[in-house]
Amino acid sequence: xxxxxxxxxxxxxPFGNSNIFAQANTHEGPPAISSDSLCRGxxxxxxxxxxxxxxxIDIPCPVVRLNYVNYKYDRKIGCxxxxxxxxxxxxxxxxxxxxxxxxARGFGSRSTAGVRGIQVTLDDIPESEPDGQTRLDAIDxxxxxxxxxxxxxxxSLYTNAPGGVAGFFNDLGFDRSSVVQxxxxxxxxxxxxxxxxxxxxxxxxxxxxxxxxxxDGYRQHNTGFRHVLNMxxxxxxxxxxxLSILGYFVDGACKLPGSLTxxxxxxxxxxxxxxxxxxxxxxxxxxxxxxxxxDAVFGGNLNNEVEVTFYGTIKYFNIADYDYRVxxxxxxxxxxxxxxxxxxxxxxxECSIGIDLLSQPSRTAIYKNLKGVRGxxxxxxxxxxxxxxxxxxxxxxxLLKEKLFMLLTCRYDNVKYKLAEETLPLLSESRIFNAVxxxxxxxxxxxxxxxxxxxxxxxxxxxxxxxxxxxDPDSLLNKDLKAQESRNFEVGIKGDLVRGKKTFLNRFLYxxxxxxxxxxxxxxxxEVSGEFQARNAxxxxxxxxxLGAHLELFEGFxxxxxxxxxxxxxxxxxxxxxxxxxxxxxxxADKVYSGNTxxxxxxxxxxxxxxxxxxxxxxxxxxxxxxxxxxxxxWVDDANTVKTSPVNLLNGLLGIDLKFGKFSMMASGGIxxxxxxxxxxxxxTNAADMRYYExxxxxxxxxxxxxxxxx
Numbered sequence: 001x002x003x004x005x006x007x008x009x010x011x012x013x014p015f016g017n018s019n020i021f022a023q024a025n026t027h028e029g030p031p032a033i034s035s036d037s038l039c040r041g042x043x044x045x046x047x048x049x050x051x052x053x054x055x056x057i058d059i060p061c062p063v064v065r066l067n068y069v070n071y072k073y074d075r076k077i078g079c080x081x082x083x084x085x086x087x088x089x090x091x092x093x094x095x096x097x098x099x100x101x102x103x104a105r106g107f108g109s110r111s112t113a114g115v116r117g118i119q120v121t122l123d124d125i126p127e128s129e130p131d132g133q134t135r136l137d138a139i140d141x142x143x144x145x146x147x148x149x150x151x152x153x154x155x156s157l158y159t160n161a162p163g164g165v166a167g168f169f170n171d172l173g174f175d176r177s178s179v180v181q182x183x184x185x186x187x188x189x190x191x192x193x194x195x196x197x198x199x200x201x202x203x204x205x206x207x208x209x210x211x212x213x214x215x216d217g218y219r220q221h222n223t224g225f226r227h228v229l230n231m232x233x234x235x236x237x238x239x240x241x242x243l244s245i246l247g248y249f250v251d252g253a254c255k256l257p258g259s260l261t262x263x264x265x266x267x268x269x270x271x272x273x274x275x276x277x278x279x280x281x282x283x284x285x286x287x288x289x290x291x292x293x294x295d296a297v298f299g300g301n302l303n304n305e306v307e308v309t310f311y312g313t314i315k316y317f318n319i320a321d322y323d324y325r326v327x328x329x330x331x332x333x334x335x336x337x338x339x340x341x342x343x344x345x346x347x348x349x350e351c352s353i354g355i356d357l358l359s360q361p362s363r364t365a366i367y368k369n370l371k372g373v374r375g376x377x378x379x380x381x382x383x384x385x386x387x388x389x390x391x392x393x394x395x396x397x398x399l400l401k402e403k404l405f406m407l408l409t410c411r412y413d414n415v416k417y418k419l420a421e422e423t424l425p426l427l428s429e430s431r432i433f434n435a436v437x438x439x440x441x442x443x444x445x446x447x448x449x450x451x452x453x454x455x456x457x458x459x460x461x462x463x464x465x466x467x468x469x470x471x472d473p474d475s476l477l478n479k480d481l482k483a484q485e486s487r488n489f490e491v492g493i494k495g496d497l498v499r500g501k502k503t504f505l506n507r508f509l510y511x512x513x514x515x516x517x518x519x520x521x522x523x524x525x526x527e528v529s530g531e532f533q534a535r536n537a538x539x540x541x542x543x544x545x546x547l548g549a550h551l552e553l554f555e556g557f558x559x560x561x562x563x564x565x566x567x568x569x570x571x572x573x574x575x576x577x578x579x580x581x582x583x584x585x586x587x588x589a590d591k592v593y594s595g596n597t598x599x600x601x602x603x604x605x606x607x608x609x610x611x612x613x614x615x616x617x618x619x620x621x622x623x624x625x626x627x628x629x630x631x632x633x634x635w636v637d638d639a640n641t642v643k644t645s646p647v648n649l650l651n652g653l654l655g656i657d658l659k660f661g662k663f664s665m666m667a668s669g670g671i672x673x674x675x676x677x678x679x680x681x682x683x684x685t686n687a688a689d690m691r692y693y694e695x696x697x698x699x700x701x702x703x704x705x706x707x708x709x710x711x
Contacts, residue, residue: 042055042056042057042449042494042495042496042509043055043056043057044056044065046059046063046065046148050157050352050394050396050407050409051157051337051352051354051392051394052339052350052352052394052396054396056494057445057448057449057451057494057496058405058443058445058451059443059453060405060407060441060442060443060453060454060455061150061151061152061154061441061453061455061490062087062088062150062151062152062490062492062494062511062513062546063148063149063150063151064086064087064148064149064151064548065146065147065148065149066082066083066086066146066147066149067145067146068144068145068146068171070082071141072655072666072668073623073625073653073654073655073666073668073670073704074141074653074668074670075184075186075670075672075702075704076140076141076142076184076192076704077096077097077098077190077192077213077215078093078096078097078098078099078100078136079091079098079100079102079136079139080092080093080100080102081651081672082141082147083102083147083149083166084607084629085560085562085607085609085627085629086149086151086562087151087511087513087546087547087548087562087563087564088104088105088151088152088513088544088546088564089102089103089104089149089151089564090102090103090104090109090564090601090602090605090631092681092682092683093681093682093696093697094113094681094682094694095217095219095222095224095254095256095257095694096188096215096217096218096222096681096697096700097213097215097217097224097226097254098136098137098139098226099113099114099135099136099137099254100115100136101113101114101115101116101682102115102118102166103117103118103163103600103601104117104118104151104152104163104164105151105152105163105164105515105517105542105544105566106163106517106542106566106568106598106600106601107162107163107164107461108163109598109599109600109601109685110523110524110525110534110600110685111133112466112525112532112684113135114133114134114135114136115128115133115134115135115136115166116132116133116134116464117132117160117161117162117163117461118134118161118163118164118165118166119132119154119158119159119160119161119164119165119166120134120136120165120166120167120168121165121166121167121168122138122139122168122169122170122248123168123169123170123232123246123291124167124169124309124335125246125289125291125309125311125333125335126333126335126356126358127139127168128159128160129360129386129464129465130159130331130358130359130360130386130387130388130415131160131386131388131415131417131462131463131464131465132159132160132161132461132462132464133464133465133466135285137226137228137250137252137285137287138228138230138248138250138287138289139168140209140211140228140230142182142194142196142209142211143170143171143196143207143209143211143230144168144169144170144171145169145170145171145172145173146169146171146173147166147167147168147169148165148166148167148169149164149165149166149167150164150165150166150167151163151164151513151546152164152455152488152490152513152515153439153455153457153458153459153486153488153490153517154459155411155413155437155439155457155458155459155460155461156392156394156409156410156411156437156438156439156457156458156459157392157394157409157411158411159356159388159390159411159413159415160388160413160415160460160461160462161459162459162460162461162484162486162488162517170207170209170230170232170246171196171198171207172205172207172232172234174198174200174205174207175200176200176710176711177198177199177200177710177711178197178198178708178709178710178711179195179196179197179198179708179709180195180196180197180706180707180708180709181194181195181706181707181708182194182195182196182211182704182705182706182707183704183705183706184702184703184704184705185702185703185704186700186701186702186703187218187699187700187701187702188215188216188217188218188700189214189215189216189217189223190213190214190215190216190700190702191213191214192211192212192213192214193211193212194209194210194211194212195209195210196208196209197209203235203236203237204233204234204235204236205232205233205234206231206232206233206234207230207231207232208229208230208231209228209229209230209231210227210228210229210230211226211227211228212225212226212227213225213226213228213252217255217257218270218695218697218698218700219257219270219271219272219694219695220257220270220271220272220277221255221256221257221258221272221276221277221280221281222254222255222257222272223254223255224252224253224254224255225252225253225254226250226251226252227249227250227251227252228248228249228250229248229249229250230247230248231245231246231247231248232244232245232246232247233245233246240296240297240298240302241294241295241296241297242293242294242295242296243292243293243294243295244291244292244293244295245290245291245292245293246289246290246291246292246293246311247288247289247290247291248288248289249287249288250285250286250287250288251285251286252284252285253282253283253284253285254282254283255280255281255282256276256281256282256283256321257271257272257273257276257277257694258272258273258275258276258281258691258694259273259684259687259691259692259693259694260273260691260693260694260695261689261690261691261692261693262642262690262692262693264693265680265693265695269678269693269695270695270698273691276321278371279320279321279322279369279371279372280320280369280371280372280373281320281321281372282318282319282320282372283317283318283319283320284317284318284319285315285316285317286315286316286317287313287314287315287316288313288314289311289312289313289314290311290312291309291310291311291312292309292310292311293307293308293309293310294307294308294309295307303340303341303342304338304339304340304341305338305339306336306337306338306339307335307336307337307339308334308335308336309333309334309335309336310332310333310334311332311333311334311335312330312331312332312333313329313330313331313332313333313360314329314330315327315328315329315330315331315362316328316329317329318374320369320372320374321369322369322531323366323367323368323369323379324366324367324368324369324370324373324374324375325364325365325366325367326364326365326367326374327362327363327364328362328363328364329360329361329362329363330360330361330362331358331359331360331361332358332359333356333357333358333359334355334356334357334358335354335355335356335357336354336355337352337353337354337355338352338353338354339351339352340352344397346401347397347398347399347401348397348398349395349396349397349398350395350396351393351394351395351396352393352394352395353391353392353393353394354391354392354393355389355390355391355392356388356389356390356391356392357388357389357390358387358388358389359385359386359387360385360386360387361383361384361385361386362383362384362385362386363381363382363383363384364381364382364383364384365378365380365381366378366379366380366381366382367379378423379423380421380423381421381422381423382419382420382421382422383419383420383422384417384418384419384420384465385416385417385418386415386416386417386418386465387414387415387416388413388414388415388416389413389414390411390412390413390414391411391412392409392410392411392412393409393410393411394407394408394409395407395408395409400444402445403444403445404442404443404444404445405442405443405444406440406441406442407439407440407441407442407443407455408438408439408440408441409438409439409441409457410436410437410438410439411436411437412434412435412436412437413433413434413435413437413460413462414432414433414434415432415433415434415462416430416431416432416433417430417431417432417465417468417477418430419468419476419477420476421476427475427476428476429475429476429477430477431468431477431479433460433462433463433483435458435460435483435485437457437458437459437460438457438458439455439456439457439458440455440456440457441453441454441455441456441457442454442455447495449495449496449497449498450493450494450495450496451493451494451495452491452492452493453490453491453492453493453494454489454490454491454492455488455489455490456487456488456489457487457488458485458486458487458488459485459486459488460483460484460485461483461484461485461486461523462483462484463478463481463482463483463484463523463534464534466532467481467523467525467532467533467534468481468534469533471531471533478533478534480536481523481534481535481536482521482536483521484519484520484521484522484523484536485519485520485521486517486518486519486520487517487518487520488515488516488517489515489516489517490513490514490515490516491513491514492511492512492513492514492546493510493511493512494510494511494512495509495510495511496508496509497509497510504553504554505551505552505553506552506553506554506555507550507551507552508549508550508551508552509549509550509551510547510548510549510550511546511547511548511549512545512546512547512548513545513546513547514544514545515542515543515544515545515546516541516542516543516544517541517542518539518540518541518542519537519539519540519541519542520538520539521536521537521538521539522536522537522539522540522570523535523536524536524537524638524685524686525685525686526577526638526685526686526687526688527684527686527687527688527689527691535575537570537572537573537575537593537638538571538572538573538574539570539571539572539573540568540569540570540571540573540598541568541569541571542566542567542568542569542598543566543567543568544564544565544566544567544568545563545564545565546562546563546564547561547562547563547564548561548562548563549561549562556612556613556614557610557611557612558610558611558612558613559608559609559610560607560608560609560610560611560627561606561607561608561609562606562607563604563605563606563607564604564605564606565603565604566601566602566603566604566605567603568597568598568601569595569596569597569598570593570594570595570596570597570598570638571594571595572594573592573593573594573596573638574590574591574592574593574594575590575591575593575638576588576589576590576591577589577591577686577688591638591639593638593639593640596635596638596639596640597635597640598635598638599634599635599636599637599638599640599683599685599686600634600635600636600683600685601634602631602632602633602634603632603634604630604631604632605629605630605631605632606629606630607627607628607629607630608627608628609625609626609627609628610625610626610627611623611624611625611626612624612625618659619658619659619660620656620657620658620659621656621657622654622655622656622657623653623654623655623656623657623668624653624654624655625652625653625654626650626651626652626653627650627651627652627653628648628649628650628651629648629649629651630646630647630648630649631646631647631648631649632646633645633646634683636683636684636685636686636692636693637685637686637687637692638685638686642690642692644679644680644683644693645679645680647677647679647680647696648675648677649672649673649677649679649696650673650674650675651670651671651672651673651674652670652671652674653668653669653670654668654669654670655667655668655669656668662709662710662711663707663708663709664706664707664708664709664710665705665706665707665708666704666705666706666708667703667704667705667706668703668704669701669702669703669704670701670702671699671700671701672697672699672700672701672702673696673697673698673699673700674699675699676698676699677696677698678695678698679695679696680692680693680694680695680696681694681695681696681697682694682696
């Protein structure tokens with residue numbers, strides 16, 4: 001019991017997140033904070049973490065749910081502004097648009113583009129590739145109704161998810177049919193325009209959103225645009241069955257400014273890498289997905305559920321950097337699960353079993369890059385096939401009546417890579433990675449709204465396809481690179497202290513988690529002559545704490561604080577590296593990095609926000625918020641020779657809602673990086689030519705205007 005009180009005291013330390021336990025409300029009404037909305041925080045249901053619907057208070061791991069009301073006034077371009085206050089997450093926006101890298105407990109920090117080590121889903125369909133890589137260009141925050149973030153080892157239920165799960169869900173929670181036309185304008189040529197149409201009848205719901213986003217960027221050679229179309233059709237043929245069609249289409253392009261050396265960054269952080277300009281480096285994307293889902297609840301007590309999802313994807317990429325690649329990729333997937341709820345004696349038991357299959361063949365034609373223009377002759381043709389197949393089982397058993405629950409989960413994954421060279425010399429190679437990953441978790445409810453939890457389990461993270469590329473001209477795949485494995489432990493507390501309507505401190509919601517992960521064969525990225533490669537570090541240890549709280553100091557006046565502390569260290573790490581001498585010639589050298597700090601993750605990451613929300617009457621409400629993020633400096637190389645400077649970023653936000661009959665208007669505006677700090681926004685770890693740095697956004701503004709009509 002003494003340990004319980006220790007964690008209770010940790011939980012009420014003044015660190016937290018204003019969005020940890022948000023109201024499940026997605027309508028466009030005034031944003032007033034009521035006592036009811038706050039006290040319902042831990043009673044909210046989350047879908048992603050356990051592959052079944054559970055209240056957050058009953059889930060034995062840290063879960064954050066953000067609803068549309070939490071980010072409706074924000075700049076809806078990338079995840080960085082929306083998710084940056086989630087404890088345990090560290091986000092780095094590469095160019096100020098949707099290309100955001102975020103890591104949880106260090107997993108994902110090695111990604112050179114997009115998200116890695118965290119499984120990303122959209123409407124419970126994987127956005128992540130079979131090898132775990134994810135791009136977020138299909139996520140439109142004007143369409144998203146809520147977001148669920150699970151931090152920590154989720155590999156016993158999801159493939160390649162040692163850092164957790166990020167689930168994005170399109171907004172189907174509307175009560176009436178409506179149409180909204182939205183607009184957003186901002187610094188550096190930002191403008192976003194589109195519409196959202198929602199139709200509801202007795203038997204179906206239809207959601208359609210379209211967004212056009214244009215962004216010139218704050219760096220040289222940094223322009224981009226994106227079209228995003230989302231559609232969800234949900235029909236209920238009977239009282240206990242549901243049929244859904246889920247689809248999207250994305251078309252866009254962006255120019256890539258590249259990374260800078262320290263000298264270039266200090267001289268002009270907004271310039272581009274001269275080689276990136278000469279090559280006219282860019283990425284052109286066209287992709288789409290369609291899924292069909294059937295869900296049925298059956299049995300005498302409606303205690304059985306089955307859900308089956310089929311989906312197909314098409315992806316077309318043009319990538320210009322050191323060469324010009326045209327990639328045609330398509331995929332077919334199946335997700336199926338069965339859930340049974342029953343009594344074993346007098347104790348509740350919930351068991352689920354599922355299967356995930358995804359096959360993704362592709363063909364890549366490689367040309368010379370003639371200053372951003374594709375050459376006439378094909379230099380090389382490669383065919384690639386990635387597949388990821390997994391089966392899992394989960395059982396949640398009530399050990400003590402309404403007090404103690406035990407969760408046992410286990411998953412088997414088989415990830416296969418096959419690469420073939422269709423031009424001379426003809427080569428074909430494949431590698432297979434598989435693992436069984438069990439996990440045990442306990443959740444004990446001290447009170448109906450206070451729970452302590454702990455878990456222990458193994459995780460598995462296969463190499464990404466680009467990490468497996470070989471530097472040996474006689475081989476296609478790196479035969480020495482191993483899968484990354486880890487042993488993970490965590491213990492924490494989450495609570496909701498409700499005092500009702502008092503003059504001061506009406507509500508206090510909090511969460512604290514301590515974690516420790518022992519990493520084996522950690523996959524570490526490095527760069528040689530502009531090409532990213534990967535190697536294994538023998539072992540590492542990650543120790544950390546995530547603290548979060550949301551306080552309603554007075555009615556409508558809230559304080560949010562979050563703090564993440566990370567101590568990540570290489571235990572055993574000896575390798576060969578390429579270093580440039582004074583003449584710029586690369587030479588191989590033996591290095592020992594044992595005892596060094598892992599790069600890419602700050603030791604301290606804190607967010608503080610103050611917000612006031614008020615409804616003056618049935619027609620007018622307003623919201624104002626100020627927030628500050630402080631990030632300590634962090635290493636950018638395994639040798640721990642170069643470290644970024646600490647930074648403090650101050651942001652402000654103002655929003656108003658007007659409603660007159662069936663018409664509504666939402667207007668908002670914000671300033672980010674108010675003091676115009678110059679800082680490193682993204683780092684390229686272990687760059688051999690020391691091009692580590694990409695600048696974060698300077699002071700920038702945005703305004704939004706949404707016009708709506710409810711039928």
